Amino acid sequence: MGNKITGNISGAKSLKRSKTGRLAALILSLALLICFSVGCGKKEENPNEPRLLLGFSQIGSESAWRIGNTRDIEEQADNYGVSLMLENANQKQENQIAAIRRFIAYKVDVIAFSPIVEEGWDNVLQEAADAGIPVILVDRDINTQKEGLTTCLIGADFYKEGVMAAEYLIRKADSLELDHVNIVEISGTINSTPMRQRQAGFYDTIANDPRMTVLESIDGDFLKSRGAECMKYLLETYGDDIDVVFSHNDEMTLGALPVIEKAGITPGKDIIIISIDGGQEAINVLMEGKINCVVECTPKLGKALMETALKLKGGETVDPLIHPEEQVFSDEMDLNDLAPRGY
Numbered sequence: 001m002g003n004k005i006t007g008n009i010s011g012a013k014s015l016k017r018s019k020t021g022r023l024a025a026l027i028l029s030l031a032l033l034i035c036f037s038v039g040c041g042k043k044e045e046n047p048n049e050p051r052l053l054l055g056f057s058q059i060g061s062e063s064a065w066r067i068g069n070t071r072d073i074e075e076q077a078d079n080y081g082v083s084l085m086l087e088n089a090n091q092k093q094e095n096q097i098a099a100i101r102r103f104i105a106y107k108v109d110v111i112a113f114s115p116i117v118e119e120g121w122d123n124v125l126q127e128a129a130d131a132g133i134p135v136i137l138v139d140r141d142i143n144t145q146k147e148g149l150t151t152c153l154i155g156a157d158f159y160k161e162g163v164m165a166a167e168y169l170i171r172k173a174d175s176l177e178l179d180h181v182n183i184v185e186i187s188g189t190i191n192s193t194p195m196r197q198r199q200a201g202f203y204d205t206i207a208n209d210p211r212m213t214v215l216e217s218i219d220g221d222f223l224k225s226r227g228a229e230c231m232k233y234l235l236e237t238y239g240d241d242i243d244v245v246f247s248h249n250d251e252m253t254l255g256a257l258p259v260i261e262k263a264g265i266t267p268g269k270d271i272i273i274i275s276i277d278g279g280q281e282a283i284n285v286l287m288e289g290k291i292n293c294v295v296e297c298t299p300k301l302g303k304a305l306m307e308t309a310l311k312l313k314g315g316e317t318v319d320p321l322i323h324p325e326e327q328v329f330s331d332e333m334d335l336n337d338l339a340p341r342g343y
């Protein structure tokens with residue numbers, strides 16, 4: 001009997017359920033119909049809502065390269081719907097460290113920065129790691145004994161740039177049939193990755209050529225004004241002995257050229273001029289014949305940065321090293337059809 005009552009009760013319930021069920025099914029189908037017709041079948045991304053918050057500490061505004069790099073990162077952040085907190089450190093490491101601390105306090109999704117020099121980042125990066133915020137190195141590397149403080153590096157192969165600069169010089173010395181080549185080097189910021197690696201690539205490549213001598217290497221800090229000062233000092237010290245100026249960036253080269261001309265020397269003819277970056281102004285001067293060779297270093301790292309940051313936010317693994325493709329522009333080629341450089 002208990003069973004029957006139970007059966008009756010359960011029968012009544014199931015009758016009730018089936019009525020409710022039919023109503024629910026109707027509501028559900030109506031909802032689905034509305035959803036499909038207005039496109040709410042999946043969770044829509046709100047175009048006004050950023051996909052991620054990226055804190056980026058830029059070194060400064062020392063060169064056309066750097067300004068082009070900042071602009072590219074801003075443009076690509078817009079393209080990818082990334083909200084960018086951009087801080088310019090005005091060439092000071094302590095400003096970069098303070099910016100990274102602000103990004104941590106703000107709880108950004110991802111931190112990116114271009115370290116002005118390689119040393120001295122462990123503490124602040126440990127703080128980012130403790131806060132669970134992934135860090136991307138852009139353009140330059142750091143030197144650390146600690147594992148896992150950063151996720152990846154997106155930047156040029158500076159060693160290869162130095163190699164390409166030296167290979168050009170060896171070809172040029174061959175074509176001019178030079179039996180000795182005295183080089184002065186105006187280097188980028190001491191202890192920065194491009195300075196160290198461009199120098200290493202260049203030195204390693206000329207090492208086996210007995211014609212090559214580096215008279216002096218001097219720190220021009222990637223700045224135009226320093227390029228001019230360095231060149232003045234080098235001309236006062238070595239005068240006519242200088243056969244080649246190897247300058248680590250266009251800005252310093254553009255600073256050095258008027259000093260050379262003022263001394264009555266013709267750059268590009270009396271002295272071989274080799275530069276790195278490939279900004280429009282240097283390419284124009286190369287086409288005028290006052291620079292002999294410019295090794296390209298592209299500042300356009302924004303796209304790779306946004307794609308990597310989005311992957312990190314999505315919990316995906318990323319490539320530990322992304323190098324853009326780069327080339328050499330020189331007086332060995334016709335540059336008339338070269339597309340505008342964009343920086």
Ligand code: GYE
Nearest residue numbers: 062063065066194222249
């Ligand atoms: O060559 C120079 C700049 O780190 C690659 O920094 C960059 C260098 C670039 O300011 O112009």
